[in-house]
Amino acid sequence: MSPKNTAKSALLGLLVCLGLALLTAQAQRLSDIPPQDQTAIQAVIQAQIAAFKNDDAMAAYSFAAPGIKQMFPSAEVFIEMVKTGYEPIYRPLKLEFGKASRAGAGVMQVVKIIGLDGKKILAYYLMERQGDGSWKIAGVQTEDAPDNAT
Numbered sequence: 001m002s003p004k005n006t007a008k009s010a011l012l013g014l015l016v017c018l019g020l021a022l023l024t025a026q027a028q029r030l031s032d033i034p035p036q037d038q039t040a041i042q043a044v045i046q047a048q049i050a051a052f053k054n055d056d057a058m059a060a061y062s063f064a065a066p067g068i069k070q071m072f073p074s075a076e077v078f079i080e081m082v083k084t085g086y087e088p089i090y091r092p093l094k095l096e097f098g099k100a101s102r103a104g105a106g107v108m109q110v111v112k113i114i115g116l117d118g119k120k121i122l123a124y125y126l127m128e129r130q131g132d133g134s135w136k137i138a139g140v141q142t143e144d145a146p147d148n149a150t
Contacts, residue, residue, distance in 0.1 A: 033100050033107055037135070041109050041127050042097050044135050052082060052090045065128045065136035086140065088115030089123060098122070105129075106138060112145065120145035 033041075044063050051059035060082070061075035072078035082090050098110030109125040126139040 033102070037107070037129075038100050041100060041107060041125075041135050044127070044137065045097075045109065045111060045125055048137060049089065049092060049095065052079070055079075063137050065130075065138035067128075067138055068136075086123075086142065088113050088117075088119065088121050088142070089140065091116050093118070107135075120147060 048060050048063040051057075051063070057075035057079040061069070061072075061078045064072070064078065068078070072081055092113045093116050094114040096112045098112055100107055100109045102108075103126060106129070107127045109127055111123040111125060113121050113123055115121065121142045122145050124141045124143075125137055126141075127135050128138040130136055
């Protein structure tokens with residue numbers, strides 16, 4: 001092998017290694033949520049859903065981040081919004097936690113939910129860490145689960 005080809009091979013090998021290192025670093029950033037935070041985040045979501053099931057507006061509202069509380073200034077207004085706009089979350093038949101990933105300064109937790117009507121949705125919970133270290137729900141976006149397609 002000529003010195004020129006050896007240099008090209010070495011450069012190609014270096015580029016491949018750098019590419020793999022970047023991909024590995026990206027994967028680590030996506031999964032660098034400590035297990036204790038994942039557990040705490042899931043516990044908050046489960047507790048809020050349990051409060052919805054019990055029609056406990058005050059308890060459900062207590063898991064909302066300050067930004068949500070500004071938009072919905074009372075527990076009654078908040079729970080009415082959830083009842084009308086997020087029925088599968090308000091009364092889920094079944095839920096399963098999916099992947100959690102970094103989202104800006106917070107964490108996006110995916111939750112697979114089956115509503116009482118059997119419809120499957122994906123709920124994307126944006127979670128914010130509070131000054132006291134606790135986690136609060138800063139928003140939820142939903143979409144039909146891919147397996148609902150007919």
